[in-house]
Structures are given as structure tokens and as C-alpha cells.
Amino acid sequence: xxxxxxxxxxxxxxxxxxxxxxxxxxxxxxxxxxxxxxxxxxxxxxxxxxxxxxxxxxxxxxxxxxxxxxxxxxxxxxxxxxxxxxxxxxxxxxxxxxxxxxxxxxxxxxxxxxxxxxxxxxxxxxxxxxxxxxxxxxxxxxxxxxxxxxxxxxxxxxxxxxxxxxxxxxxxxxxxxxxxxxxxxxxxxxxxxxxxxxxxxxxxxxxxxxxxxxxxxxxxxxxxxxxxxxxxxxxxxx
Numbered sequence: 001x002x003x004x005x006x007x008x009x010x011x012x013x014x015x016x017x018x019x020x021x022x023x024x025x026x027x028x029x030x031x032x033x034x035x036x037x038x039x040x041x042x043x044x045x046x047x048x049x050x051x052x053x054x055x056x057x058x059x060x061x062x063x064x065x066x067x068x069x070x071x072x073x074x075x076x077x078x079x080x081x082x083x084x085x086x087x088x089x090x091x092x093x094x095x096x097x098x099x100x101x102x103x104x105x106x107x108x109x110x111x112x113x114x115x116x117x118x119x120x121x122x123x124x125x126x127x128x129x130x131x132x133x134x135x136x137x138x139x140x141x142x143x144x145x146x147x148x149x150x151x152x153x154x155x156x157x158x159x160x161x162x163x164x165x166x167x168x169x170x171x172x173x174x175x176x177x178x179x180x181x182x183x184x185x186x187x188x189x190x191x192x193x194x195x196x197x198x199x200x201x202x203x204x205x206x207x208x209x210x211x212x213x214x215x216x217x218x219x220x221x222x223x224x225x226x227x228x229x230x231x232x233x234x235x236x237x238x
Contacts, residue, residue: 001024001025001026001130001149001151001154001156001237001238002024002025002026002235002236002237002238003022003023003024003025003156003177003179003235003236003237003238004022004023004025004233004234004235004236005022005215005230005231005232005233005234005235005236006018006021006022006023006032006039006042006043006232007019007020007021007036007038007039007042007232008020008022008215008216008217008230008231008232009036009038009063009216009218009232010063010181010183010216010217010218011061011063011183012218013037013038014218014219014232015219016232017038017219017232018036018037018038018039018041018042018232019036019037019038019039019063019064019066020033020034020035020036020039020063020064020160020215020216021033021034021035021036021038021039021042021043021067022034022158022179023043023052024128024130024149024156026129026130026151029053029128029129029130030051030052030053030128031052031053031054031055031056031127031128031130031149032050032052032054032055032056032086033055033056033058033147033149033158033160034056034057034058034064034065034160035055035057035064035065035066035067035068035071036062036063036064036065036066036067037062037063037066037067038067039067040067040070040071040074042232044079048079049074049075049079049080049082049083050080050083051083051084052086052128053086053087053127053128053129054086054087054088054089054127054128055068055086055087055088055089055114056089056119056127056132056147057088057089057090057091057094058091058134058137058144058145058146058147058158058160058161059091059139059142059143059144059145059160059161060091060094060097060142061139061142061144061161064160064161068088068110068114069105069106069107069109069110071110071113072106072109072110072112072113072114073106073109075113075114076109076112076113085113085114085115086114086115086128087114087115087116087117087127087128088110088114088115088116088117089117089118089119089125089127089132090116090117090118090119091118091119091134091143091144091145092118092119092120092121092143093118093143094116094118095111095116095118098110098111099111119132119134119145120134121134121135121136121145122134122135122136129151130149130150130151131149131150131151131152132147132148132149132150133147133148134146134147134148135147135148135167135168135170135171136167137159137160137161137162137163137165137167137168137171138162138163138164138165138167138168138192138193139160139161139162139163139193139194140191140192140193141191142193144160144161144162145160146158146159146160146162146167146168146171147160147171148171148172148175154176154177154238155174155175155176155177155238156175156176156177156179156238157171157172157175157177157178157179157180157207157209158179159171159172159178159179159180159181159195159203159215160181161181161183161193161194161216162181162193162194162195163188163192163193163194163195163199164192164195164199164202164203168180168203168207169203169206169207170207171207172203172204172207172208172209173207173208173209174207174208174209174210175207175209175210176209176210176211176238177209177210177211177213177236177238178204178207178209178211178212178213179213179215179230180195180200180203180204180212180213180214180215181194181195181200181214181215181216181217182194182195182196182197182199182200182214182215182216182217182223183195183216183217183218184196185221187199194216197214197217197221197223197224197227200212200214201224201227211228212227212228213228213229213230213236214227214228214229214230215230217229217230
């Protein structure tokens with residue numbers, strides 16, 4: 001498996017950056033984890049319109065799914081109208097969430113274009129030929145998931161957004177590659193939703209994951225020496 005970091009910015013974009021989008025490829029299979037603002041134009045640099053098998057969305061904060069709206073417009077009326085739309089996997093209740101957003105975002109276009117499915121917590125499902133399991137993360141009051149992706153031999157763990165929680169460690173247990181957010185310089189007060197670098201390192205140490213790469217990190221926040229940090233355009237082998 002290979003992972004192309006399409007975008008790894010936090011909720012505010014790093015200079016010139018795209019927000020969350022991670023393209024997992026093996027042989028001819030192509031799976032996109034999240035589709036935040038800036039991801040679609042980055043993918044269009046690679047080909048006139050993205051040809052993917054599936055997209056999986058971790059949660060409904062805009063920086064993780066916002067480019068589904070222009071993707072739907074382009075697929076229905078524009079450059080993507082001749083390209084088969086990928087499967088779209090949403091958290092349980094995702095169709096209803098999109099219906100509720102239709103008056104302001106025309107989100108029903110997403111339901112019209114994509115072959116929409118919903119996944120459930122800790123229930124394996126198959127997308128683009130990969131086996132996935134979604135683990136519940138602690139992300140404020142929003143239902144949010146990290147994704148564990150396997151080809152039967154190698155395993156990728158993708159935290160999406162999470163504060164410290166048991167699910168984060170189980171998500172990454174013995175994974176070959178752990179993509180882990182570290183948005184904060186200091187822990188939040190009250191209800192939590194993100195990790196500091198130190199908390200991300202603790203989760204990695206507890207998980208036993210083999211390789212650890214920090215994502216969703218503001219450019220203005222440094223990392224301790226020796227910690228690998230994702231950059232847009234980076235290619236990672238799992």
C-alpha cells in the first residue's frame with residue numbers, strides 16, 4: 001500500500017495547503033480517506049478528474065468533507081460527468097446529516113452523485129477492495145471516527161481528529177503506519193477534541209505502531225527533533 005498525502009492542514013489551512021485528504025493506493029485500487037477543502041483541485045493536478053473506487057469520510061467537520069460539494073457539482077454538471085463516481089462511505093446517520101445541510105450547501109447533490117453507504121463503529125467493511133474498521137474517537141460532542149485500513153498484509157491507522165482516548169490506541173495497535181493528528185500546542189480545557197504532540201507520541205508508544213507520522217499540524221507549531229511530519233504531496237509506503 002502507498003499513501004499519497006493530498007492535504008494535511010488542520011482546520012485552518014497551512015500556507016498553500018489543502019485540508020484533510022489521504023489517497024491509499026495498491027495495484028489499481030484507489031481509496032480516499034476524507035475530502036477536505038483543496039483536496040479536489042490537488043487530485044485534478046494528477047488527472048483531469050479523479051478516478052477513485054471509494055471515499056470514506058470520518059466526520060462532518062468541514063475540513064474533512066467540504067470538497068464533496070464541488071465534487072458533486074463537477075460530477076453532475078462538469079468535468080466529472082463522464083467519470084464513474086466512487087462509492088461514498090459516511091458515518092452512521094450520514095445521509096440524514098447531508099439532508100439537513102441541503103438548504104445552505106446543496107448537499108443533496110452529494111447523495112445524487114455518489115453511491116452512498118454508511119459504516120458502523122468497529123464493524124468491518126470493504127471499500128475499494130481494502131478492509132476497514134472505524135474506531136470512535138473523542139472529538140468534542142461530534143460523532144467522529146479513526147480508520148484502520150488493511151490489504152490483508154499491511155495496516156494503516158488514520159486518526160482523523162481525536163483527543164486522548166482508548167479508541168485512539170486501539171485504532172493504531174501494531175499498525176505498520178500511524179497517521180496521527182497533533183493540532184495543539186497545549187491541552188484544551190474542558191471538553192477535548194485534539195492532541196498535543198506529546199499526547200500523540202504517548203498514543204503511538206502505547207499502540208506499538210511501527211511508523212508514526214504527524215498530520216493535521218499547523219506549520220507554525222514545531223515538533224520535537226526526530227518526529228516525522230506529513231507534508232502535502234508526500235508519498236508514504238505502508
